[in-house]
Every structure is written in C-alpha cells, then in structure tokens.
Amino acid sequence: MSIKQAMPEKLQAQIIPYLAPTIKEILINLPTAYQNQLEEIRLRMGKPLCLHLMKSETFITGSGKLTRSAEEGYLVKEDDITRTLAAISGNSVYALEEELRRGFITIRGGHRVGLAGKTIVENGQIKSMKEFSTLAIRIARELPGCGDKLMGQILDDNRLPYNTLIISPPRCGKTTILRDLARQLSRELSVVVIDERSEIAGCFKGEPQLDVGPRTDVMEGCPKALGIVMAIRALSPQVLITDEIGRYEDTQAIEECLNAGVRIIATAHASSLEDLKRRPVLQEIFKQQSFQLVVVLSRRRGPGTIEKIVRLGQTGG
Numbered sequence: 001m002s003i004k005q006a007m008p009e010k011l012q013a014q015i016i017p018y019l020a021p022t023i024k025e026i027l028i029n030l031p032t033a034y035q036n037q038l039e040e041i042r043l044r045m046g047k048p049l050c051l052h053l054m055k056s057e058t059f060i061t062g063s064g065k066l067t068r069s070a071e072e073g074y075l076v077k078e079d080d081i082t083r084t085l086a087a088i089s090g091n092s093v094y095a096l097e098e099e100l101r102r103g104f105i106t107i108r109g110g111h112r113v114g115l116a117g118k119t120i121v122e123n124g125q126i127k128s129m130k131e132f133s134t135l136a137i138r139i140a141r142e143l144p145g146c147g148d149k150l151m152g153q154i155l156d157d158n159r160l161p162y163n164t165l166i167i168s169p170p171r172c173g174k175t176t177i178l179r180d181l182a183r184q185l186s187r188e189l190s191v192v193v194i195d196e197r198s199e200i201a202g203c204f205k206g207e208p209q210l211d212v213g214p215r216t217d218v219m220e221g222c223p224k225a226l227g228i229v230m231a232i233r234a235l236s237p238q239v240l241i242t243d244e245i246g247r248y249e250d251t252q253a254i255e256e257c258l259n260a261g262v263r264i265i266a267t268a269h270a271s272s273l274e275d276l277k278r279r280p281v282l283q284e285i286f287k288q289q290s291f292q293l294v295v296v297l298s299r300r301r302g303p304g305t306i307e308k309i310v311r312l313g314q315t316g317g
Contacts, residue, residue, distance in 0.1 A: 008035040014109035020083035041137040048073025100129045110140035110202020110209030147180035167270040168297035173304030174267040186213025192237035194227035225249035239263045
C-alpha cells in the first residue's frame with residue numbers, strides 16, 4: 001500500500017472519530033488530494049478552522065470548501081473544543097495530568113494534540129491546564145525510505161553511524177527522517193530512542209504507533225539528558241537517537257554518551273550551520289567536537305530536502 005493510499009485511511013480511522021460532530025461533518029469529505037497533504041488541523045475557539053497542508057495553509061467553510069479568506073472560514077465554537085477534547089481524553093481530561101503538564105496528548109496512531117489554555121502553575125512549574133482555547137492536531141506521517149540518501153552517507157567502514165546532527169527550521173522533516181533512520185539502523189544494531197515529546201515513536205499506552213524498527217527501545221516522555229544517561233546504564237544501546245537538543249544538560253549527557261562508546265544521531269532547530277554555531281548552548285558541542293556530521297534540511301523541494309552534509313573540520317558540503 002502506498003503512502004498516498006494509507007494517509008486518507010489513517011485520517012478517517014484515527015483522526016475523524018475524535019472530532020466534534022460539526023467539525024467531523026466539515027472534514028469527512030475533504031478531497032483525497034488534500035488529505036494526502038494534511039499536516040495539522042487547528043481548532044482555535046472563536047477563530048476560523050485552519051488546515052496546515054504541506055505547501056500552504058488554508059481555512060475551510062462550514063460546507064467544507066477550502067478558502068484563503070479567514071472571514072469565510074467556519075468559526076470554531078467552545079462546544080467543538082469541549083467535545084473533541086472529551087473524545088480524545090475518554091471524557092476524563094483531568095486524569096491526563098502528565099499530558100496536561102507537557103501541553104499535548106498522544107492518541108492512537110501516534111498523532112499529537114497540542115493544547116493551549118489557562119495554565120495552572122505551582123512553584124514555578126506548570127501543574128495542569130484548563131479553559132482550553134486551542135487544539136492543534138498534528139498528523140503523524142511515516143515515510144519509509146525517506147532516510148535512504150542519508151543512510152548511504154552516515155555509516156562508517158564498520159557499518160556504524162557517524163555521530164550526526166540534523167538541523168533545520170521547524171516543519172522541514174527532521175523528525176520523520178530521524179524515525180526512518182532508527183527503523184533502518186535497528187535492522188542490525190541495538191537502538192534506543194529518547195522520545196521526550198512522543199513525536200518519534202508516537203507511543204500510545206506504551207506501544208510505538210510508528211515504525212522505529214525491530215531492535216529499538218523507546219524511552220517516552222523522559223527529558224533527554226536523563227533519558228540518555230538511563231539508556232546507557234540500563235539498555236546497552238549501540239546507537240542513541242533523540243530529537244531537538246538545545247539545553248546545557250543535553251550537551252553534558254551527549255558527552256557521557258560518546259564517552260561510553262555509543263553513537264548518537266540528534267536534531268536541533270537552526271536554519272544553517274552558522275546559525276547553529278551562534279547559539280550559546282550548542283557552541284559547547286562544537287568545542288567538544290561531539291558530532292562528526294551535520295545535515296542541513298529545508299522545505300525547498302518539500303519537507304526533508306537535504307541542502308548540505310558537512311563533515312566537521314572540512315569546508316565542503
């Protein structure tokens with residue numbers, strides 16, 4: 001089954017059933033061509049229903065017609081937010097204490113629902129959330145083979161990956177490629193995925209909903225720095241994969257990982273290598289020469305476009 005065939009089926013079976021009746025009626029007959037391109041459904045209370053497609057953003061009318069005009073879009077009501085959230089949470093949203101603290105809920109299929117509303121803060125930490133005003137339903141996509149080009153360039157003579165950092169602005173396919181690299185590497189190697197935001201494996205009740213490979217263990221919802229150390233001590237990985245590094249503790253944990261002889265593949269937000277080097281937290285990584293390769297992605301020819309592969313210490317791409 002092709003990706004284009006699978007995506008509408010996922011939308012109909014895994015996303016549509018959670019939506020409030022009015023939203024469901026609007027989206028259920030969305031043309032297949034747009035279903036294939038759909039990346040996010042965003043419900044903002046009192047604002048027009050918005051769809052993020054691969055190459056554009058559009059509103060949708062109450063009759064299901066796509067429009068560029070916000071004034072023509074269906075205005076999301078409080079009941080739409082309430083009923084959708086009730087379906088997602090099994091009518092017990094406040095039982096999802098940890099999810100509310102993190103600001104998102106992962107549903108079956110690995111899709112993620114981002115939350116906005118009034119936060120409840122205790123001792124400087126977010127304890128929960130209420131009075132929800134936005135639901136951002138991010139549709140998880142699997143693109144088996146999207147990491148093929150990188151796989152041909154990140155393996156050394158021993159068939160182990162170089163320590164690799166993948167960078168790009170948001171929505172350029174970093175996580176999708178990272179997932180495919182985990183899937184392919186785990187055919188031969190022991191892999192651990194530190195999935196702090198449940199985006200790589202998309203676990204639902206402990207089970208990865210997205211294919212990260214046969215020899216992959218997933219540590220979900222764990223801060224990267226803690227997860228890296230735990231994985232080294234408890235799971236004996238040959239390769240460790242994690243998304244969106246950027247805190248000082250991340251850099252320290254990466255050094256511990258490398259000192260233990262574990263290879264690492266990670267991502268970070270940056271528009272270029274120069275932009276990355278200007279970020280104070282990540283400057284330490286370059287001083288320590290933690291990574292051997294940096295891969296720069298863009299959306300120029302669609303998400304996952306490889307703009308450059310830089311071997312650190314070299315000037316070429």
